Amino acid sequence: MTPLRPIEVHFEGIEREPFVAEMCRVPGSDRPFTTALPHPPPPETLKLSVASDAFFVNNYSDNHRIALPISDARLWGTCSGGELRIFYARATATTTEGETMRFCLRFIFDAENNTRKISPNYVFLEDLIADAQFHFKHLRAAAGTIVPAHYGPWKMDTGKWAGVVVFSLTQWCGTPWATICNTKYNTLANRLLVGRTFEQLHDLGIQLTRSMGCTDNYCQVLLDIEHPSATPERCFDGRARCYVVSFSNASVHNCQRKLPVLPIARSLFNDPLFGCDELSNVSALMGFMEASFTPETAADEALRWHKEYTTRHPTHRNSAVLIAQRASLFPNAIPLYPGLDVTGPSREDTSVEVSLSNVDGTTLDPAQGFESCTMRQLALGLWGRYLHLRPRPDGTNSTGSPVHG
């Protein structure tokens, strides 16, 4: 594996040559940071362009994303008490095949001062490194599906403009739920999409903050309602792509949830019965515990079913048990993994082992679940027959870029 070559970053409105950035090593890893390269491949030198209206901060008072003038970059880090939020940008680049790629750059400006240990802004460097390390160690199988592809931390000298600038380079993932929740896109379908995405993350053995109990946390959940193929209809009815981002406080996690993140019409907020604090909080904040819902299956029956199946099939991973439970008790809900064919148990019968088949004829072992799945297994589970198989230049296939179902 080779690190990415130096890249160029151009800010519109800044009258000078593009800045040249080089990838940094991630402390604690024995090799340069790499992850799956974007496909189709970027040109020889990736040329990123930041438009004058694509420089942002999430507002501290209400978490809304607001655009800033790029000239504000020079102000970041000058507050005496330290900064509250990171500045970030959406950059675009054109591939060799003429496609437009979108990237997110999260910046530490004037890094020579702001990354000193005595600086109140040192925490931003710690977070940037921790996020990159977590992607490197734990999220490679999920890169580009429910978490962004991460291309590592980078550094560029911008001279008198903003000094040395450190930034993380990741896939652009859209608009934060903290902003979307106050718009017409706060639909039940989209809240179900957020819930599913968190369940998938937990199935991979990851929790984001251990709580997700306050609205601030929902800056870390994004819906890509800006994607070129995301029509208004798709954005309303839960078919935009959903991503979870910023893993600096994430941790590995053996999810013990016993219920799906679906309307259950009963308050199990922070209740051990639910089995997972983070997901019970997500469920509560998405409104699924409100009594106004009529659930397909009452929580008590779903809990009983989970216990009975687990007792009968003790080797099955919880992610497989939850898939079986959802198929048996919540058949009208969108499956957690629409690409998987789920057969076996039923509402009445937990004695039969669940069988999990992919469209390509492979199966997922219920004793393995999704906890240690490969990128291809996850993508097949999520997209099934909609998974694009793009030819590589050498004639072999890769899993490539999934399309919207």
Ligand SMILES: [Zn+2]
């Ligand atoms: Zn969990």
